[in-house]
């Protein structure tokens with residue numbers, strides 16, 4: 001069985017590729033390497049360098065595949081605000097391209113990366129899939145549209161796409177230097193560089209942090225599951241809320257980092273986010289298995305290893 005992963009050279013994609021390869025499946029990665037890295041492509045996977053906006057090239061790469069995991073996206077919310085047309089082409093038209101190429105080639109299962117951003121600032125916790133979307137950025141609107149295309153292709157063409165709304169994913173290979181990386185990777189980057197982190201507001205904002213290894217398992221489940229319900233959307237989170245201050249305290253304990261500085265709350269920051277994980281558990285048989293502490297330790301170990309200076313060959 002061969003799986004095509006768009007965006008497979010990125011953070012979530014490379015972990016999923018590794019898991020699929022470990023299970024004996026073949027993997028083709030289709031990625032333009034805009035934020036992904038060649039070094040993330042695991043041994044045994046085939047890399048095709050291309051853009052999801054290029055329908056023909058995507059369809060050619062997809063030929064001979066049995067299922068598609070569509071992760072390629074402009075993942076930066078600020079960029080989606082600054083360049084909404086560009087983000088729309090990649091995030092919305094790119095998803096349409098993935099679905100249409102799959103339909104053309106007779107591939108039934110397309111798993112599509114959506115986001116908890118679709119819920120916006122909804123206050124009805126836990127966030128359940130049935131809540132009405134409240135997108136607050138072009139990025140969120142484009143993810144919602146991607147879900148709508150998936151439902152349309154299920155109804156119109158009898159395909160069985162599945163959309164996964166990831167919550168706050170963290171883990172090895174998330175770039176701490178990126179201005180768009182998650183709060184945890186920023187805290188870890190600062191702690192290891194012996195720089196002070198900043199907590200915005202009272203630090204009591206909560207997030208549903210899920211370890212990337214668990215997200216990879218959810219992806220594999222969705223790719224291989226017998227049809228749970230075509231076109232359906234699933235939350236991929238832990239169902240547990242961790243405050244930003246709590247997360248920082250744990251990182252400080254594990255690294256010896258100094259107490260964080262304080263800054264005013266950021267405008268537009270969503271105060272709380274936590275997934276209702278019932279649907280994924282019942283219909284996909286998915287439950288995360290990595291505790292927050294274990295996930296942070298693995299992330300720290302990876303980040304620390306990156307800081308080890310490479311010795312010159314002659315030394």
Ligand SMILES: NC(=O)c1ccc[n+]([C@@H]2O[C@H](COP(=O)([O-])OP(=O)(O)OC[C@H]3O[C@@H](n4cnc5c(N)ncnc54)[C@H](O)[C@@H]3O)[C@@H](O)[C@H]2O)c1
Pocket residue numbers: 006007008009010011012013030031032033034035036037050051052053070071072073074075090094113114115116165166167168169170182
């Ligand atoms: N990381 C999170 O917390 C999170 C949360 C919710 C949703 N998501 C979604 O998960 C998916 C993967 O995100 P990630 O965190 O691994 O980000 P990432 O930036 O590491 O991965 C995205 C990959 O897509 C590739 N890509 C971007 N534009 C492309 C294009 N036009 N054509 C081909 N490839 C292209 C990049 O090179 C990169 O390898 C995205 O769809 C993102 O929106 C991530």
